[in-house]
Amino acid sequence: MAVDEGLKIELGKQGVFVTTIEELYNWGRRSSIWPMQFGLACCAIEMIATTMARYDLARFGAEVFRPSPRQADLMIISGTVTKKMAPQVVRLYNQMAEPRYVIAMGACAISGGPFKQGYNVLKGIDRYIPVDVHIPGCPPRPEALLQAFMTLQKKIDGQPLTGPDRPRFLDAEAQGEFPVPVQGEHDLEPTSNPGVWTVPVVIR
Amino acid sequence: MASSPYFSLAVLFVAALGFGLTPLGLAWLWGRVFSPAKPNAVKNAIYECGLESRGDAWMQFRSAYYLYAIIFLIFDVEAVFLLPFAVAFTGLGAAACVAMLVFVLMLIEGLAWAWAKGVLTWA
Incomplete structure (x- = not known):
């Protein structure tokens, strides 16, 4: 109506x-997306800069960085996710109260970036958790993070309360737990969560 | 009833109660109607730093840590008391000086005891 x-x-x-x-x-x-106080690598420095006076994240109501996942709405994956760190990232995401959002900040969080060939680097956090906004860059400038915030705000604005298009957190049937990977002999097990990410088919 | 001097107080009390309870009630109602609860073991874990908690939190500390407390008292707390003593030194009477010396001697005694016990030896 x-x-x-x-x-x-x-x-x-x-x-x-x-x-x-x-x-x-x-x-x-x-208007009140509280990010989690959680920095992974160099992108975190840009994230910190974004919260400071010059770029002033407070204009978007998102300056309250919470040190506990229970109080946070948004997880900014700010940097390289190593395979050692990935289980912790996924566990923290699981512990966040819904609705929860994820911004993958920088090339590393999206795909592994310049460290993609490294044996210990996860090739993109979207293998395990659903990412709402990807920001490319190495690292992305604070303006890019602000752009990501505005994109996320637009996305939230368009989420219906009811109906088949309603977001995951309003859907009782939708997946609530994202399996936390464990350190296997050679790689993380499982290597990806098929519920959120499909392994791309390589065509040669 | 309205003539009672406490009437306005009662009205304010009810208003204050409503002010607090209404948002809580609305939030509860919202949760019931719209947001399905999806608890799971990972989400309900006690420790929220990303790692899994291990072992028992009810572990015992060694009582031998009292040695560190004594050393801390000698070197740190003594300095806190010595500073005002040094500042006011020229204006002090004999009684104050003796009292301070007794205090310092007591701490030195502790130091001598710790020394004899071998606490100061780095092994």
Whole structure:
């Protein structure tokens, strides 16, 4: 039961504010995304810079970096995820209260980046957890992280409360636990979570 | 009832109670209607630093750590008391000086005891 946009603007001019629960809910959520205080590598320095006075992440209501996953809404994967660190990242993601979002910051978090050939580097965190926004760059500038925040806010704004398109955290059937990989003999086991990532087929 | 001097206080109390309870109730209702709970073992884990907790938290510490407490008292706390003593030194009477010397001597006694016990030897 959405109110016509034009009518809404017209009513707004007259001082009448019309909204829906869904809009109000999404407005509240997107205006208070609390990231987790969690830095992995060099990208974390750019993340810190983003929170400081010059770039001022507080403008987006996201300056409250929480040291506990229970209080955080957003996980910024800021840097290279080594295979030693990946289980901890996935476990922390599991411990975050829903709704939870993930920004993969930088080339390393997306694909392994310049360290892709390394035997100890995970080739992208989206192998284990669903990533909402990817920011390329090595490292991405603070402006790029702000852009990612705005992209995430747009995404949150478009999430319906009910219906088949509703996000995962509102769906009782959807997967709630993401298996934490364990250190195997040669690699992490499993090497990826088929629920969130499909192994690409190499065509030669 | 409205004439009672406590009436306004009661109204304010009810309002304050409502102010606190309404958001809590709405949040609870919202959780019931929209957000399905999905607890699991990883999510409910006690330790929240990414690692799995190991062993028991009810472990015992060695009582031998009292030695460190004594050494700390001698070298650190003594300095805290010596500083104001040094600042006010010229204006002090004989009684204050003797009292301070007794205090320092007591700590030196502790140091001598620790020395004799071999605590100061790095092994």
